[in-house]
Amino acid sequence: MNMIDSEIQLPNLNLPEIQPQLKKQDGKLFIYDFHRKRDLILTPEEWVRQHWISFLLVQLNYPKGLLSLEKGMKYNQLQKRTDVLVFDQSGSPYLIIECKAPQISINQKTLEQACLYHSTLKSKFLILSNGMKHVSLRWIAEENRFEQLKSFPEAPI
Template identity: 40%
Template structure:
Protein backbone atom coordinates (compact mmCIF):
# COMPACT_ATOMS: atom_id res chain seq x y z
CA UNK A 1 0.00 0.00 0.00
CA UNK A 2 1.45 3.35 -0.94
CA UNK A 3 1.84 6.10 1.63
CA UNK A 4 -1.12 8.47 1.68
CA UNK A 5 -0.73 12.18 2.20
CA UNK A 6 -2.65 13.06 5.35
CA UNK A 7 -0.81 16.34 5.84
CA UNK A 8 -3.98 18.38 5.28
CA UNK A 9 -5.20 17.29 8.71
CA UNK A 10 -3.91 19.11 11.78
CA UNK A 11 -1.84 17.44 14.47
CA UNK A 12 -4.20 16.91 17.37
CA UNK A 13 -3.65 17.19 21.11
CA UNK A 14 -3.67 13.41 21.59
CA UNK A 15 -0.83 10.87 21.78
CA UNK A 16 0.38 9.46 18.46
CA UNK A 17 -1.76 6.54 17.32
CA UNK A 18 -1.36 4.12 14.45
CA UNK A 19 -4.20 4.32 11.94
CA UNK A 20 -5.06 2.40 8.78
CA UNK A 21 -5.89 4.53 5.74
CA UNK A 22 -7.00 3.78 2.21
CA UNK A 23 -7.51 5.87 -0.88
CA UNK A 24 -10.48 5.16 -3.10
CA UNK A 25 -11.83 7.40 -5.86
CA UNK A 26 -9.57 10.21 -4.61
CA UNK A 27 -11.11 10.06 -1.14
CA UNK A 28 -9.00 9.10 1.84
CA UNK A 29 -10.68 6.85 4.41
CA UNK A 30 -9.63 5.88 7.92
CA UNK A 31 -10.40 2.51 9.50
CA UNK A 32 -12.80 2.60 12.44
CA UNK A 33 -12.04 -0.35 14.76
CA UNK A 34 -15.46 0.01 16.44
CA UNK A 35 -17.61 0.03 13.30
CA UNK A 36 -15.09 -2.29 11.60
CA UNK A 37 -15.09 -0.36 8.34
CA UNK A 38 -13.35 2.49 6.58
CA UNK A 39 -14.91 5.93 7.04
CA UNK A 40 -14.35 8.95 4.79
CA UNK A 41 -11.69 11.04 6.50
CA UNK A 42 -13.39 14.31 7.42
CA UNK A 43 -12.01 16.65 10.11
CA UNK A 44 -14.57 15.47 12.69
CA UNK A 45 -13.83 11.82 11.87
CA UNK A 46 -10.11 12.51 12.40
CA UNK A 47 -10.95 13.77 15.92
CA UNK A 48 -13.39 10.88 16.57
CA UNK A 49 -10.80 8.24 15.63
CA UNK A 50 -8.17 9.83 17.86
CA UNK A 51 -10.64 9.88 20.70
CA UNK A 52 -11.61 6.22 20.17
CA UNK A 53 -7.93 5.23 20.29
CA UNK A 54 -7.40 7.40 23.36
CA UNK A 55 -10.22 5.56 25.16
CA UNK A 56 -8.88 2.14 24.12
CA UNK A 57 -5.09 2.60 24.23
CA UNK A 58 -4.67 5.16 27.03
CA UNK A 59 -7.77 4.77 29.21
CA UNK A 60 -7.97 0.97 28.63
CA UNK A 61 -11.71 0.78 27.85
CA UNK A 62 -12.57 -2.50 26.09
CA UNK A 63 -13.65 -2.14 22.45
CA UNK A 64 -16.75 -4.19 23.32
CA UNK A 65 -18.01 -1.37 25.59
CA UNK A 66 -17.59 1.42 23.00
CA UNK A 67 -20.22 2.50 20.50
CA UNK A 68 -19.78 5.09 17.73
CA UNK A 69 -22.32 7.28 15.89
CA UNK A 70 -25.64 5.78 16.88
CA UNK A 71 -29.00 7.44 16.66
CA UNK A 72 -30.96 8.54 19.70
CA UNK A 73 -34.27 10.33 20.06
CA UNK A 74 -34.61 13.41 22.24
CA UNK A 75 -38.09 14.95 22.47
CA UNK A 76 -39.07 13.28 19.16
CA UNK A 77 -35.93 14.68 17.43
CA UNK A 78 -33.48 12.21 15.92
CA UNK A 79 -29.86 12.93 16.90
CA UNK A 80 -26.57 11.05 16.59
CA UNK A 81 -24.01 10.82 19.35
CA UNK A 82 -20.32 10.54 18.49
CA UNK A 83 -19.01 8.06 21.08
CA UNK A 84 -20.57 6.29 24.04
CA UNK A 85 -18.74 4.08 26.51
CA UNK A 86 -20.95 1.62 28.36
CA UNK A 87 -20.54 0.12 31.81
CA UNK A 88 -20.51 -3.70 31.84
CA UNK A 89 -24.14 -3.61 33.12
CA UNK A 90 -25.27 -1.74 29.98
CA UNK A 91 -25.67 1.69 31.60
CA UNK A 92 -23.74 4.55 30.01
CA UNK A 93 -20.44 5.58 31.56
CA UNK A 94 -19.18 8.28 29.15
CA UNK A 95 -20.59 10.32 26.26
CA UNK A 96 -18.09 12.02 23.95
CA UNK A 97 -18.99 14.84 21.60
CA UNK A 98 -16.41 15.40 18.85
CA UNK A 99 -16.11 18.54 16.77
CA UNK A 100 -13.82 19.39 13.88
CA UNK A 101 -10.60 21.13 14.99
CA UNK A 102 -11.70 24.46 13.52
CA UNK A 103 -14.91 24.45 15.61
CA UNK A 104 -14.59 26.39 18.86
CA UNK A 105 -15.99 24.59 21.87
CA UNK A 106 -18.44 26.87 23.61
CA UNK A 107 -21.57 26.83 25.76
CA UNK A 108 -23.62 25.61 22.78
CA UNK A 109 -21.43 22.51 22.58
CA UNK A 110 -21.97 21.80 26.27
CA UNK A 111 -25.71 22.39 25.87
CA UNK A 112 -25.75 19.84 23.04
CA UNK A 113 -24.04 17.10 25.07
CA UNK A 114 -26.18 17.97 28.12
CA UNK A 115 -29.32 17.48 25.97
CA UNK A 116 -28.01 14.11 24.82
CA UNK A 117 -27.34 13.21 28.42
CA UNK A 118 -30.97 13.81 29.42
CA UNK A 119 -31.70 10.69 27.36
CA UNK A 120 -28.50 8.74 28.11
CA UNK A 121 -27.69 9.52 31.78
CA UNK A 122 -23.93 9.13 31.45
CA UNK A 123 -21.73 9.66 34.50
CA UNK A 124 -18.99 11.44 32.50
CA UNK A 125 -19.06 13.83 29.55
CA UNK A 126 -16.19 14.66 27.24
CA UNK A 127 -16.18 17.38 24.60
CA UNK A 128 -13.26 17.71 22.21
CA UNK A 129 -12.27 19.34 18.95
CA UNK A 130 -9.00 17.39 19.04
CA UNK A 131 -7.09 20.44 20.23
CA UNK A 132 -9.02 21.24 23.42
CA UNK A 133 -10.63 18.59 25.61
CA UNK A 134 -13.14 19.20 28.39
CA UNK A 135 -14.22 16.56 30.88
CA UNK A 136 -17.13 16.67 33.32
CA UNK A 137 -18.63 14.42 35.92
CA UNK A 138 -22.38 14.61 36.34
CA UNK A 139 -23.93 15.44 39.69
CA UNK A 140 -27.47 14.22 39.07
CA UNK A 141 -28.68 15.04 42.57
CA UNK A 142 -27.87 18.75 42.18
CA UNK A 143 -28.41 18.79 38.38
CA UNK A 144 -24.98 20.17 37.54
CA UNK A 145 -21.66 19.00 36.22
CA UNK A 146 -18.21 19.36 37.68
CA UNK A 147 -15.20 19.89 35.43
CA UNK A 148 -12.35 17.37 35.72
CA UNK A 149 -8.74 17.24 34.52
CA UNK A 150 -9.42 13.96 32.69
CA UNK A 151 -11.83 11.04 32.55
CA UNK A 152 -11.05 7.99 34.70
CA UNK A 153 -9.33 4.89 33.41
CA UNK A 154 -11.38 1.73 32.94
CA UNK A 155 -11.73 -0.15 36.19
CA UNK A 156 -13.67 -3.22 35.02
Protein backbone atom coordinates in the same frame (compact mmCIF):
# COMPACT_ATOMS: atom_id res chain seq x y z
CA MET B 1 0.56 18.26 10.34
CA ASN B 2 0.38 14.78 8.85
CA MET B 3 0.61 14.95 5.06
CA ILE B 4 -1.25 12.31 3.09
CA ASP B 5 -0.71 14.01 -0.23
CA SER B 6 -0.44 17.58 -1.40
CA GLU B 7 -4.22 18.08 -1.01
CA ILE B 8 -4.85 16.69 2.48
CA GLN B 9 -3.38 17.93 5.75
CA LEU B 10 -4.41 16.30 9.01
CA PRO B 11 -3.64 18.29 12.14
CA ASN B 12 -1.63 16.84 14.99
CA LEU B 13 -4.05 16.63 17.89
CA ASN B 14 -3.65 17.01 21.63
CA LEU B 15 -4.14 13.25 21.97
CA PRO B 16 -1.69 10.38 21.52
CA GLU B 17 -0.77 9.77 17.89
CA ILE B 18 -2.47 6.97 16.01
CA GLN B 19 -1.24 4.88 13.10
CA PRO B 20 -4.23 5.15 10.78
CA GLN B 21 -4.84 3.06 7.70
CA LEU B 22 -5.74 5.65 5.08
CA LYS B 23 -6.67 5.18 1.46
CA LYS B 24 -7.84 7.39 -1.34
CA GLN B 25 -10.67 6.19 -3.56
CA ASP B 26 -12.68 8.13 -6.14
CA GLY B 27 -11.06 11.35 -4.97
CA LYS B 28 -12.10 10.82 -1.34
CA LEU B 29 -9.90 9.94 1.61
CA PHE B 30 -10.98 7.06 3.86
CA ILE B 31 -9.80 5.93 7.28
CA TYR B 32 -10.16 2.36 8.46
CA ASP B 33 -12.15 2.15 11.69
CA PHE B 34 -10.71 -0.81 13.60
CA HIS B 35 -13.65 -0.81 16.03
CA ARG B 36 -16.37 -1.00 13.35
CA LYS B 37 -14.09 -2.89 10.94
CA ARG B 38 -14.85 -0.74 7.90
CA ASP B 39 -13.60 2.24 5.94
CA LEU B 40 -15.15 5.62 6.72
CA ILE B 41 -14.85 8.91 4.87
CA LEU B 42 -12.18 10.88 6.67
CA THR B 43 -13.65 14.14 7.90
CA PRO B 44 -11.98 16.40 10.47
CA GLU B 45 -14.51 15.18 13.07
CA GLU B 46 -13.79 11.53 12.21
CA TRP B 47 -10.05 12.24 12.65
CA VAL B 48 -10.80 13.40 16.21
CA ARG B 49 -13.15 10.46 16.89
CA GLN B 50 -10.56 7.89 15.76
CA HIS B 51 -7.97 9.43 18.09
CA TRP B 52 -10.42 9.21 20.99
CA ILE B 53 -11.27 5.57 20.24
CA SER B 54 -7.57 4.68 20.26
CA PHE B 55 -6.95 6.71 23.43
CA LEU B 56 -9.81 5.01 25.29
CA LEU B 57 -8.82 1.50 24.22
CA VAL B 58 -5.01 1.71 24.30
CA GLN B 59 -4.05 4.31 26.91
CA LEU B 60 -7.04 4.19 29.27
CA ASN B 61 -7.72 0.43 28.85
CA TYR B 62 -11.45 0.76 28.24
CA PRO B 63 -12.97 -2.61 27.26
CA LYS B 64 -13.71 -2.60 23.52
CA GLY B 65 -17.10 -4.23 24.02
CA LEU B 66 -18.36 -1.28 26.06
CA LEU B 67 -17.90 1.26 23.24
CA SER B 68 -20.68 2.27 20.88
CA LEU B 69 -19.97 4.68 18.03
CA GLU B 70 -22.47 7.06 16.48
CA LYS B 71 -25.31 5.49 18.45
CA GLY B 72 -28.70 6.70 17.29
CA MET B 73 -31.18 8.14 19.76
CA LYS B 74 -34.35 10.22 19.65
CA TYR B 75 -34.71 13.59 21.30
CA ASN B 76 -38.04 15.44 20.87
CA GLN B 77 -38.84 13.44 17.72
CA LEU B 78 -35.43 14.31 16.25
CA GLN B 79 -32.98 11.57 15.37
CA LYS B 80 -29.58 12.32 16.94
CA ARG B 81 -26.27 10.42 17.16
CA THR B 82 -23.70 10.39 19.91
CA ASP B 83 -20.11 10.38 18.63
CA VAL B 84 -18.79 7.96 21.25
CA LEU B 85 -20.86 6.30 23.96
CA VAL B 86 -19.30 4.07 26.59
CA PHE B 87 -21.38 1.78 28.77
CA ASP B 88 -20.48 0.45 32.20
CA GLN B 89 -20.41 -3.28 32.96
CA SER B 90 -24.15 -3.28 33.77
CA GLY B 91 -25.02 -1.72 30.40
CA SER B 92 -25.80 1.77 31.69
CA PRO B 93 -24.41 4.83 29.87
CA TYR B 94 -21.10 5.76 31.50
CA LEU B 95 -19.45 8.31 29.19
CA ILE B 96 -20.53 10.40 26.21
CA ILE B 97 -17.83 11.98 24.07
CA GLU B 98 -18.91 14.78 21.75
CA CYS B 99 -16.29 15.24 19.03
CA LYS B 100 -15.90 18.35 16.93
CA ALA B 101 -13.52 19.16 14.10
CA PRO B 102 -10.25 20.77 15.28
CA GLN B 103 -11.22 24.16 13.85
CA ILE B 104 -14.56 24.20 15.74
CA SER B 105 -14.30 25.78 19.17
CA ILE B 106 -15.64 24.08 22.27
CA ASN B 107 -18.26 26.55 23.44
CA GLN B 108 -21.68 26.87 25.03
CA LYS B 109 -23.39 25.49 21.90
CA THR B 110 -21.21 22.37 22.05
CA LEU B 111 -22.04 21.93 25.72
CA GLU B 112 -25.77 22.35 25.07
CA GLN B 113 -25.67 19.73 22.30
CA ALA B 114 -23.89 17.24 24.58
CA CYS B 115 -26.32 18.03 27.41
CA LEU B 116 -29.22 17.07 25.13
CA TYR B 117 -27.64 13.63 24.75
CA HIS B 118 -26.98 13.47 28.48
CA SER B 119 -30.59 14.37 29.33
CA THR B 120 -31.74 11.31 27.40
CA LEU B 121 -28.94 8.86 28.24
CA LYS B 122 -28.03 9.97 31.81
CA SER B 123 -24.32 9.18 31.54
CA LYS B 124 -22.01 9.66 34.52
CA PHE B 125 -19.41 11.53 32.48
CA LEU B 126 -19.27 13.81 29.46
CA ILE B 127 -16.28 14.86 27.37
CA LEU B 128 -16.32 17.64 24.79
CA SER B 129 -13.35 17.65 22.42
CA ASN B 130 -12.14 19.14 19.18
CA GLY B 131 -8.92 17.14 19.45
CA MET B 132 -7.01 20.19 20.63
CA LYS B 133 -9.04 21.19 23.66
CA HIS B 134 -10.91 18.75 25.89
CA VAL B 135 -13.48 19.43 28.59
CA SER B 136 -14.11 16.53 30.97
CA LEU B 137 -17.25 16.68 33.14
CA ARG B 138 -18.79 14.52 35.85
CA TRP B 139 -22.55 14.53 36.47
CA ILE B 140 -23.54 15.18 40.09
CA ALA B 141 -27.12 13.93 40.12
CA GLU B 142 -27.93 15.12 43.67
CA GLU B 143 -27.10 18.69 42.64
CA ASN B 144 -28.40 18.40 39.06
CA ARG B 145 -25.17 19.82 37.61
CA PHE B 146 -21.85 18.98 36.02
CA GLU B 147 -18.47 19.39 37.67
CA GLN B 148 -15.40 19.97 35.52
CA LEU B 149 -12.63 17.42 36.04
CA LYS B 150 -8.88 17.83 35.62
CA SER B 151 -8.52 14.35 34.10
CA PHE B 152 -10.48 11.85 32.06
CA PRO B 153 -12.71 9.24 33.69
CA GLU B 154 -11.11 5.87 34.34
CA ALA B 155 -12.41 2.84 32.50
CA PRO B 156 -15.65 1.49 33.95
CA ILE B 157 -15.10 -1.55 36.14
